[in-house]
Amino acid sequence: MSAALPLSAASGANALLERLPVVLRDGLLGYLPESLRWIVSGLITIAALLAVFGLLFAYLTLAERKLLGRIQNRPGPNRTGWFGLLQPFADAVKALTKEDIVPREADAVLHYLAPVVLVALSLMGFAVLPFGRLLVPVELDSAVLYFFAAGAATELAVFMAGWASRNKYSLLAAMRALAQLISYELPLLLSFVPVIMLAGTLSTTEIVTAQGGWTLGFLPHWHVLTPWGFAGFVIFMIAALAESNRSPFDLPEAESELIAGHLTEYSGFKYALFFMAEYFGMCALSGMAVTLFLGGWQAPCAFLEFIPSYAWFGAKLLALLFGFIWIRATLPRLRMDQLTRLAWKFLVPLALINLGTAAFWFLTAGWSGPLQLVRWAVAVALVVVPFLLLGRRLTAGVAPRTYRYAT
Amino acid sequence: MLGTGLIKGLAVTAKNLVGSYHDPARYTTVEYPEVKPPLPEAYRNFPFLVSESADDPMGTLRCVACQICEKECPPQCIYIEKSKDKKPDAAGKLQIYPTVFAIDTSVCMSCQICVEVCPFDSIKMDQVYEVATPGRYGDLLLNREQLAKSNAYYHQIRPTEAAEVDGRLAAERKAAEEKAKAAAAAKAALPPKPAAPSPAAKLPDESRRSPQGEGGAAKPPAEGAQP
Numbered sequence: 001m002s003a004a005l006p007l008s009a010a011s012g013a014n015a016l017l018e019r020l021p022v023v024l025r026d027g028l029l030g031y032l033p034e035s036l037r038w039i040v041s042g043l044i045t046i047a048a049l050l051a052v053f054g055l056l057f058a059y060l061t062l063a064e065r066k067l068l069g070r071i072q073n074r075p076g077p078n079r080t081g082w083f084g085l086l087q088p089f090a091d092a093v094k095a096l097t098k099e100d101i102v103p104r105e106a107d108a109v110l111h112y113l114a115p116v117v118l119v120a121l122s123l124m125g126f127a128v129l130p131f132g133r134l135l136v137p138v139e140l141d142s143a144v145l146y147f148f149a150a151g152a153a154t155e156l157a158v159f160m161a162g163w164a165s166r167n168k169y170s171l172l173a174a175m176r177a178l179a180q181l182i183s184y185e186l187p188l189l190l191s192f193v194p195v196i197m198l199a200g201t202l203s204t205t206e207i208v209t210a211q212g213g214w215t216l217g218f219l220p221h222w223h224v225l226t227p228w229g230f231a232g233f234v235i236f237m238i239a240a241l242a243e244s245n246r247s248p249f250d251l252p253e254a255e256s257e258l259i260a261g262h263l264t265e266y267s268g269f270k271y272a273l274f275f276m277a278e279y280f281g282m283c284a285l286s287g288m289a290v291t292l293f294l295g296g297w298q299a300p301c302a303f304l305e306f307i308p309s310y311a312w313f314g315a316k317l318l319a320l321l322f323g324f325i326w327i328r329a330t331l332p333r334l335r336m337d338q339l340t341r342l343a344w345k346f347l348v349p350l351a352l353i354n355l356g357t358a359a360f361w362f363l364t365a366g367w368s369g370p371l372q373l374v375r376w377a378v379a380v381a382l383v384v385v386p387f388l389l390l391g392r393r394l395t396a397g398v399a400p401r402t403y404r405y406a407t
Numbered sequence: 408m409l410g411t412g413l414i415k416g417l418a419v420t421a422k423n424l425v426g427s428y429h430d431p432a433r434y435t436t437v438e439y440p441e442v443k444p445p446l447p448e449a450y451r452n453f454p455f456l457v458s459e460s461a462d463d464p465m466g467t468l469r470c471v472a473c474q475i476c477e478k479e480c481p482p483q484c485i486y487i488e489k490s491k492d493k494k495p496d497a498a499g500k501l502q503i504y505p506t507v508f509a510i511d512t513s514v515c516m517s518c519q520i521c522v523e524v525c526p527f528d529s530i531k532m533d534q535v536y537e538v539a540t541p542g543r544y545g546d547l548l549l550n551r552e553q554l555a556k557s558n559a560y561y562h563q564i565r566p567t568e569a570a571e572v573d574g575r576l577a578a579e580r581k582a583a584e585e586k587a588k589a590a591a592a593a594k595a596a597l598p599p600k601p602a603a604p605s606p607a608a609k610l611p612d613e614s615r616r617s618p619q620g621e622g623g624a625a626k627p628p629a630e631g632a633q634p
Binding site: 070071072073078326327330331387388391392394395 | 408409410413416417419420421423424426427428433434435436438
């Protein structure tokens with residue numbers, strides 16, 4: 001985690017908390033010879049990431065079960081420990097002590113490799129996320145590009161798992177996963193192109209700094225608060241749901257159709273690794289959404305800046321993750337054709353139009369006074385009108401559904 | 408408009424999420440080991456033997472070891488051994504009693520046929536459901552002592568049915584007593600007749616029949632009236 005920005009940005013009591021992780025790391029490095037410092041520094045970063053996101057994964061599973069329970073008017077797990085707080089550890093022990101079964105016909109090497117590769121690839125995304133003002137694991141000029149390349153590679157591991165299992169359900173699920181990837185990679189990438197256009201950089205830290213500052217001290221300059229940014233954010237989150245195989249796009253592991261999809265032939269800790277990878281992917285994509293659209297580690301109001309930047313990042317991340325769980329608790333699963341139709345006939349055109357909106361926004365940056373209102377009106381119209389028109393076309397002939405027997 | 412349905416759905420789930428925290432009445436579940444929901448009266452699982460008193464269950468079993476249930480049991484899970492001697496039952500009458508009465512609950516299918524065939528209302532369906540045991544064979548074979556439960560317990564689990572059974576038994580006992588009195592009076596009036604005492608002696612036994620045997624319970628007085 002290199003000190004990316006000058007510390008002058010942080011001030012007062014904030015500075016201490018803000019610098020604390022870096023100070024701790026540098027203190028540890030002080031005991032080591034100069035030649036070892038660079039590698040140990042990297043290892044500490046990796047260990048910190050694994051610890052933080054490992055724990056987040058553990059408690060995210062619990063939070064998900066609790067929230068789903070509450071939404072279904074039941075208490076959720078509450079037996080292990082206080083309010084069920086030890087449940088993740090009980091689950092981990094259970095997963096570790098289970099028998100690890102490899103089908104006789106399976107490709108043993110690939111079968112073993114798939115969960116490992118999946119977790120490794122889904123962890124790679126965290127390397128370029130700016131978790132705080134000073135907490136950027138790796139500073140890359142093309143961080144966004146790297147992030148989505150690593151994210152797309154996880155589908156390879158899913159296909160590996162499906163192919164190696166030698167099971168029709170696993171293979172079907174893997175095929176679905178690939179179809180889904182191809183469908184949703186495009187809107188996902190197109191949705192944040194405006195951000196890169198306007199920020200003029202692929203570096204995540206610079207994208208976050210571009211969103212700094214406030215109008216009147218409380219209106220943050222986050223991309224999500226512009227017409228094109230809002231549209232981009234919504235498209236990004238829909239595509240992110242699909243990319244992380246979450247409901248309502250969880251076709252690859254549709255229990256009612258495919259047993260457990262590509263997880264069918266996995267048991268014990270390998271199964272847990274798949275879940276870990278799913279949650280890591282979800283966290284990484286949410287973190288990227290926070291970085292690209294929600295102002296990264298920036299505080300929403302000027303007077304709230306005393307709270308350290310990584311806390312703001314964490315709060316925004318958790319809010320998005322809550323959204324993921326909320327959506328999972330609400331929406332039924334899409335059918336394969338509905339899934340691809342939504343991507344190709346709706347999200348991709350909207351994302352393309354959004355490029356034009358962003359271009360308009362960029363070109364009219366100099367407008368002021370009443371022209372500002374015109375700028376907003378035109379940009380909002382550019383977002384809303386295509387949404388309404390495309391939405392009408394998308395649902396024409398399929399909605400509303402009539403039920404002959406049920407009421 | 409596209410998306411309004413999604414928002415409506417999200418609102419429903421959000422309402423549930425918030426509602427379940429401040430309104431416990433929304434809960435669709437109970438926390439089982441601590442809270443046990445009341446069972447419907449008709450719920451049945453495994454038979455038990457009715458004893459008149461909780462203090463002396465073995466001495467007050469209604470069962471007279473007639474073995475009808477043993478013979479009728481479809482999966483053959485009941486095993487009965489009759490006593491050689493007779494003991495007074497709750498009404499004070501000498502009866503044969505079961506020295507061994509065992510039900511293999513690993514075989515029992517809770518069909519209630521034993522209850523329906525019993526002429527003495529001595530076996531009834533229980534409402535147990537926490538019947539797990541560490542032993543696979545021995546522990547599931549319930550003996551006489553484990554099967555015996557008091558009439559008070561029967562009243563507790565099935566109040567209406569138990570009240571009906573009690574009322575019928577009391578009425579039958581009363582009828583039997585009156586019959587015996589009448590027979591005794593007749594005997595006193597006509598001492599030389601030797602045939603009269605034997606049907607009169609049989610009467611209390613016959614009159615203790617349950618609804619399945621009600622035809623039988625109705626007949627003996629008629630037969631007894633004839634001689």
